[in-house]
Amino acid sequence: MSRARDTADAETDAEPLIAAEDVEVHFEKEQGILELFDDPDVVKAVDGISVAIEENDVLALVGESGCGKTTLGKTIIGLQQPTGGAIKYRGRDIWETKAGNTDLSFKDVRSSLQIIHQDPGSSLNPNRRIVETLAEPIRLTHPDITAGERRERIHSLLERVGMTPAHDFASRYPHQLSGGEKQRVALARALLMNPDVILADEAISALDVSLRVEMMDLMLDLQSEFNTSFVFVSHDLSNARYFAEHGDGRVGVMYLGNLVEVGPPERLIADPQHPYTEVLRWATPNLSLDATEASDPPMRKIDIPDPVNPPSGCRFHTRCPEARETCTRLQPELEEFSDLEASSDRADSSRSHRVACFRSEPDHQYWESSAIED
Ligand SMILES: Nc1ncnc2c1ncn2[C@@H]1O[C@H](COP(=O)(O)OP(=O)(O)O)[C@@H](O)[C@H]1O
Ligand code: SF4
Numbered sequence: 001m002s003r004a005r006d007t008a009d010a011e012t013d014a015e016p017l018i019a020a021e022d023v024e025v026h027f028e029k030e031q032g033i034l035e036l037f038d039d040p041d042v043v044k045a046v047d048g049i050s051v052a053i054e055e056n057d058v059l060a061l062v063g064e065s066g067c068g069k070t071t072l073g074k075t076i077i078g079l080q081q082p083t084g085g086a087i088k089y090r091g092r093d094i095w096e097t098k099a100g101n102t103d104l105s106f107k108d109v110r111s112s113l114q115i116i117h118q119d120p121g122s123s124l125n126p127n128r129r130i131v132e133t134l135a136e137p138i139r140l141t142h143p144d145i146t147a148g149e150r151r152e153r154i155h156s157l158l159e160r161v162g163m164t165p166a167h168d169f170a171s172r173y174p175h176q177l178s179g180g181e182k183q184r185v186a187l188a189r190a191l192l193m194n195p196d197v198i199l200a201d202e203a204i205s206a207l208d209v210s211l212r213v214e215m216m217d218l219m220l221d222l223q224s225e226f227n228t229s230f231v232f233v234s235h236d237l238s239n240a241r242y243f244a245e246h247g248d249g250r251v252g253v254m255y256l257g258n259l260v261e262v263g264p265p266e267r268l269i270a271d272p273q274h275p276y277t278e279v280l281r282w283a284t285p286n287l288s289l290d291a292t293e294a295s296d297p298p299m300r301k302i303d304i305p306d307p308v309n310p311p312s313g314c315r316f317h318t319r320c321p322e323a324r325e326t327c328t329r330l331q332p333e334l335e336e337f338s339d340l341e342a343s344s345d346r347a348d349s350s351r352s353h354r355v356a357c358f359r360s361e362p363d364h365q366y367w368e369s370s371a372i373e374d
């Protein structure tokens with residue numbers, strides 16, 4: 001159990017582990033010398049997202065490159081400060097905690113929220129043996145334990161992530177490991193902290209296709225064994241589906257800084273409610289869905305709009321084949337979508353299906369509005 005968790009009292013048990021509340025992350029783009037007197041361009045990387053991560057939860061974020069997955073993931077684990085809205089850990093604002101304004105220690109909160117990057121090599125010190133890299137965080141969090149106990153802990157974790165014989169791998173340098181092995185070390189290092197949440201940001205994207213399922217299975221095994229929640233980020237819907245399906249979690253579809261559909265993978269993929277989810281499904285041929293194969297793209301334009309000047313209203317309206325005039329003016333909110341199947345277990349938020357499209361509201365003015373001419 002993490003120390004941050006120990007400190008949090010029973011009163012806040014009803015709070016989600018992490019709550020992102022209307023979170024915005026707006027970046028000012030660097031100005032060129034000729035633009036010094038212009039207003040700076042602002043990239044709305046994350047623009048008004050609310051999502052909760054529960055204990056033992058799995059959320060797989062998917063969407064095109066640049067849609068804000070990494071920024072949202074980093075915000076969720078307290079590595080990126082939001083420019084608007086709030087991000088809470090067990091009911092406490094993470095950035096207020098950093099400022100010393102809550103009863104939790106920021107250090108404990110940070111150590112209970114871990115990350116695995118796409119390129120594990122970049123986060124391993126090339127001049128240190130694996131055992132030294134793994135010993136450091138233990139020394140920081142458990143200064144009292146002996147060198148022997150530390151070694152034992154490292155070896156048992158290396159074995160747990162499939163690196164046997166552990167003493168052999170422990171004595172190696174990063175360049176003596178394959179990409180998959182480095183990723184296992186990164187996972188072991190994250191787990192050393194007994195984290196509540198691990199952000200796996202494209203953590204399998206650089207691996208050989210043959211190793212991806214193996215690595216996802218390992219993460220999922222450890223997820224249930226360590227009761228750790230995972231935010232799994234991938235640009236590939238088939239990987240997001242695999243991870244969410246086997247982790248009994250949700251897929252969250254992002255488009256230009258917005259979350260446009262969230263739901264259990266079997267429902268979201270079999271019967272997508274957002275036209276953009278259909279695009280992702282179409283663009284992912286290995287989902288083995290006969291109906292979507294070999295058809296024309298379900299969108300009007302291929303190009304992604306400029307995130308500095310995103311479209312008005314529904315951000316997808318410039319590409320959406322279903323767009324009507326209303327969509328150019330009004331922005332749809334992420335709302336509960338009810339279908340017959342869903343109605344039996346609506347109370348369970350992890351199974352709820354939410355979508356941000358006027359088409360899911362039978363009485364919306366969208367239906368009276370005129371079609372868009374290209
Ligand atoms: N530190 C930063 N400064 C300025 N713009 C950024 C920064 N980080 C990300 N962005 C921009 O924010 C948008 C979302 O980026 P990112 O979260 O990395 O998307 P994804 O992970 O989905 O590819 C992109 O347009 C990207 O260029
Ligand atoms: S709100 Fe309109 S533009 Fe947006 S996804 Fe729905 S139909 Fe398309």
Ligand SMILES: [Mg+2]
Binds near residue numbers: 069070071202
């Ligand atoms: Mg990214």
